[in-house]
Amino acid sequence: MAATYFTEDHEWIRVEGDTATVGITDYAQEQLGDLVFVELPDVGRTLARGDAAVVVESVKAASDVxxxxxxxxxxxxxxxxxxxxxxxxxxxxxxxxxxxxxxDASQLDGLMDAAAYDKHIA
Incomplete structure (x- = not known):
């Protein structure tokens, strides 16, 4: 069963085994407005926690993920x-x-669950 966690920067991470899927939250996309471009990273790239991985551009602004x-x-x-x-x-x-x-799956311990994230954006 997949577990989903959230960051203070409005990313979500859904973990299944040792693989995780990452995106931005619904709240984040609402704040950005209509996205017009997404600059994706290269497969094989090694990321450290906190590295800028993706750039999303909207009609309002460009933001790092x-x-x-x-x-x-x-x-x-x-x-x-x-x-x-x-x-x-x-x-x-x-x-x-x-x-x-x-x-390092232990890094997930520092992230929020859905209830904590909902409080964070309230």
């Missing part, structure tokens, strides 16, 4: 190249950004 944990990128959501608005319509589903193999 940060790695919530250390790991290696194993897949990116190629569908976003042609349709960045997928992030707006399905931020926590088909609008995911990248998948990574976790280097």
């Amino acid at each position: 940060y790695a919530p944990c250390d790991g290696d990128i194993v897949a990116v959501n190629e569908a976003l190249s042609g349709d960045p608005a997928l992030v707006n319509s399905a931020a926590t589903g088909d609008g995911w950004l990248w998948k990574m193999k976790l280097a």
Whole structure:
């Protein structure tokens, strides 16, 4: 069963085994507005927690999306190249950004669960 965690910077990370899918929260996409471009990272890139991994550009601004944990990128959501608005319509589903193999699952302990994240954005 997948467990989902959240960062203070409005990323979500859904963990299944030692692989995690990362995206931005619905709250974050609402704040950004309509996305017009997503710059995806390279598969194979090693990320450290807090590294800027993706740039999302909206009609309002460009923002970095940060790695919530250390790991290696194993897949990116190629569908976003042609349709960045997928992030707006399905931020926590088909609008995911990248998948990574976790280097240190204990880093998840510092992240929020859904209830804590809801309090964070309230």
